[in-house]
Amino acid sequence: MRSMTSRSDQDRPVASCAAAAHGFRLSSQSNVINGVLVTITRLICAAALLASTSLALGACTDSHSSQGGSTAVPTAVAKAAPQAAPAGAPAALPHVVVHKSPSCGCCGVWVEHLRQAGFTVAVENQDNLHPIKERLGVPHGKGSCHTAEVGGYVVEGHVPAGDIKRLLAEKPDAKGLALPGMPMGSPGMEMPDGRAEPYTVELIGRDGGTTAFASH
Numbered sequence: 001m002r003s004m005t006s007r008s009d010q011d012r013p014v015a016s017c018a019a020a021a022h023g024f025r026l027s028s029q030s031n032v033i034n035g036v037l038v039t040i041t042r043l044i045c046a047a048a049l050l051a052s053t054s055l056a057l058g059a060c061t062d063s064h065s066s067q068g069g070s071t072a073v074p075t076a077v078a079k080a081a082p083q084a085a086p087a088g089a090p091a092a093l094p095h096v097v098v099h100k101s102p103s104c105g106c107c108g109v110w111v112e113h114l115r116q117a118g119f120t121v122a123v124e125n126q127d128n129l130h131p132i133k134e135r136l137g138v139p140h141g142k143g144s145c146h147t148a149e150v151g152g153y154v155v156e157g158h159v160p161a162g163d164i165k166r167l168l169a170e171k172p173d174a175k176g177l178a179l180p181g182m183p184m185g186s187p188g189m190e191m192p193d194g195r196a197e198p199y200t201v202e203l204i205g206r207d208g209g210t211t212a213f214a215s216h
Helices: 002-066 105-116 130-136 161-170
Strands: 096-100 121-125 146-150 153-156 176-178 200-204 210-215
Touching: 096 105, 105 121, 105 161, 130 146, 153 161, 161 176, 161 210
Parallel strands: 096 121, 153 176
Antiparallel strands: 096 146, 146 153, 176 200, 200 210
16 A cells, blocks of 8 residues: 555656646647737738738729829929010011012112111002192191101101111001101211211101191
């Protein structure tokens, strides 16, 4: 009896160790299984999150396309608007029609003077200018060798282009301008030696009267 008790007492530590070892193996296996389960769960959650994100993006794209939206990405810098013409910029000069005699050399020089000043000029050569002067209202005694029409006004004689531009800019209620005769030094009447004489460009009123417009 004592012998059996002694053997049983001797076997208890061994049984306890075996049980502990078995419990440790179970605990280790449980930890491994738990780790695998956690990893699988994380993978499933990640897959579900990726799928939901893809669906959300697809739904957003479909909605945008159905509304006719553009897929172009707007640029950060907007295109500059076309600049307006500067205030006070000069308007285009009107066309000039010059009536002159075919043999008048100084008239041709005056035409070139206008062209150099920016005017476009058409020349009509005629032998008899009196009907044209009368039709346009050139006063008697104020005539010259050529007659021009520009912007609704008559320009008689060697009037400087600057005076014509001023007439067009100011737009007075008048028939036009006249420079009687052919003064030396006026445009088209320049002398080789540079001689010039004073002259006055006159404004032709609606009543046929004239007043000083510019002195040179």
